[in-house]
Amino acid sequence: MNRDTKTPSYPFASGGWGSLKAVAKILLQEKVPLKDSAILLKQNKPDGFMCVSCSWAKPADTHAFEFCESGAKATAWDTTAKRAPPEFFNRNTVTSLLQWHDHDLEETGRLTAPMRYDTATDKYVEVSWDDAFSEIGRELGSLDPEKVVFYTSGRASLETAYMYQLFARMYGCNNLPDSSNMCHESTSVGLKEAIGVGVGTITLEDFDKTDLMFFFGQNVGTNSPRMLHQLQHARERGVPIITFNPLREPGLVSFANPQSPRDMLTPAETRISTQYHQVKTGGDTAAILGICKAVIEADDDALRHGRPRVIDTAFIDEHTTGFTGFATCVRSTSWEEIEQVSGLGRAALLEAATDYMRANAVMAHYGMGLTQHRLGVQNVRMLCNLLFLRGNVGKPGAGPSPVRGHSNVQGQRTVGVTEKPELAPLDQLAKQFSFEPPRKKGLNTVEAFEAMVKGEVDAVVNLGGNLVRSVPDRSQTEPAWARLRLTVNVATRLNRSHLVHGEVSYILPCLSRIEFHRTPSGEQAVSMEDSTGCMHGSRGVTEPASDKARPEPYIVAGIAKATLGHRSTVNWDVWCDDYSLVRDEITKTYPDIFHDFNSRMWEPGGFHRPIPAQHRQWKTKSGKAEFLVTYSLGEDPDMPDKFPEGLRLMTLRSDSQFNTTLYSLDDRFRGVKGSRMVILMNKVDIEKRNLAEGQKITLQTIADDGIDRRLAGLEIKAYEIPEGCIGGYYPECNVLLPLWHYAKESKVPGAKSIPVRII
Structure with missing residues (x-):
């Protein structure tokens, strides 16, 4: 530490x-x-x-x-003033644009008109909205629905997401992968199994009632800086914050509030983490199990000597199942093994456990540092095990807190964007819209690309995002994408996915939610769900970037009408004219969550979805919160023992980045300027391999599948990271991540622990 x-x-x-x-x-x-x-x-x-x-x-x-x-x-x-109008595409062929850096592509500015790829000139050319919808509808109508994928990135509103999933199901498939498949699907699976609901249980009010917070694999300073306000207030009242993260991230070390005159005009700052443990990449399960071991050993000792119990026996007996098996597993795991896998000493884990045992209400925040592993679901379940030991679920100030990324990635799942038919209210949709929804499981993101590589996908409709860049195994997936018959991209800016195009390809410019959505019925509002399960309304406040750009509901409706024709039982024109009517239908589909939607969406702070686990109601198979017996202490089964020179690569985002969007090539928090082709490495590892800081290296994935995955031109930067672990930027390092290297139960790519070597 x-x-x-x-x-x-x-x-x-x-x-x-x-x-x-x-x-x-x-x-x-x-x-x-x-x-x-x-x-x-x-x-x-x-x-x-x-x-x-x-x-x-x-x-x-x-x-x-x-x-x-x-x-x-x-x-x-x-809201940029920069534009990428049709004239820009007339000056540049797609082949030439493919040579541009990803940052430079987006930096061209907002897209202004619908564009269609022209094979003869190798350029995108302007097309009318009617013609675009008509051809996309004809193409989709000629294809097998089970070979078409409908992807969404997470920024779409609740209204758009609901329309989108309904269109896909009326079309005939459940192929509705989304960005959650790439990051927090391990949460959706793990929490569902453990507590009966696939979302966190805490709200902002819990921050005023908590006695201690854990952080696991979540960089708050870069990914959710507004959360620092709650952390600062908690620290001011003496709440300990214990962090487990391979890298020392400034946002988890200290914070100077830009809104505080004291913080801005004096050297004042708030120390965020009271303990900071640099766990090895892939060592989270071992670290959490170590804390659990310390708690159980303390409880065993208390029982022997007649002192008050350390674990919450009343909670465990009444509300959980599986404790005996879990406790036996913990007792039989040696401290030596825990230390070796976690990279942390027993004393450090005992220190964390001591603070945990003193606290009455504990919340555990985590991010993709837990979920993007081969055993990501186990990580989430282990965190629940830790909370269960002292009854830290279903009471004020306590509970699991997955910190999600995109602004509505959780919400689009809530309104039906899922490839899993059992998670969608198909019977209600059938009754509500008089059609028979498909019941066959659809493709998630990894499965969609696995099928694509095999030639079993014909078309992809992208509602936002830069899917080509965000997925693993670029050398395999990009050629497969280019063989598609149809690619449709709804977007605000140009990106790589538009250029690695299908035989027929469209770029459809949409409005941002920040812009006015004007229809014949007047200005429209949209809504979204935050990561604590609260729904919020959102109004546009600025003029659209172009008079030819269209709101997302308009685009979804246009494609749906052209594709479904007389088969549709929905009046799409009415819906994209008046979004409140869409919300009325969402209310009918999900009355327990969205009753009085149109009025409640404007409640300050939003209205909260019901989460049974908050009230200790467990919608699990057993009807109780479920302990999990760990099946592996290490999270990296793909690191062969025969490669002692192997390193564990974790992919990172910078402070000038949101997902695949790069605002600049700098990362001021890590001292990187002007380039993202950088590898962060421990000084001991540098010296052990007779390397030098600033030296350029090539990384190669350690795998035995016959595919040579490598990335050259990476500059070594000495950094405070555990030995044997290295860090490199996402999405640049995605080429090193095999498509099959994913979490077992959730298929989330294992981007936080990729076995590599220097060649």
């Missing part, structure tokens, strides 16, 4: 002047006029728009500036 409050690469607190400078820089870079930059004051406010970046909770009592650096960058990206 390291208790320093600074990092070698960024010796300042997160937030502060560095954050303000970054916001000013992005506004200047995107040429956002002063009058438009004022819309930031409307961000995450009940009378404004919900951030298009992360999905962190929106408070009822807002700050004057209810946006963070990352959110400001996302807003500037959508």
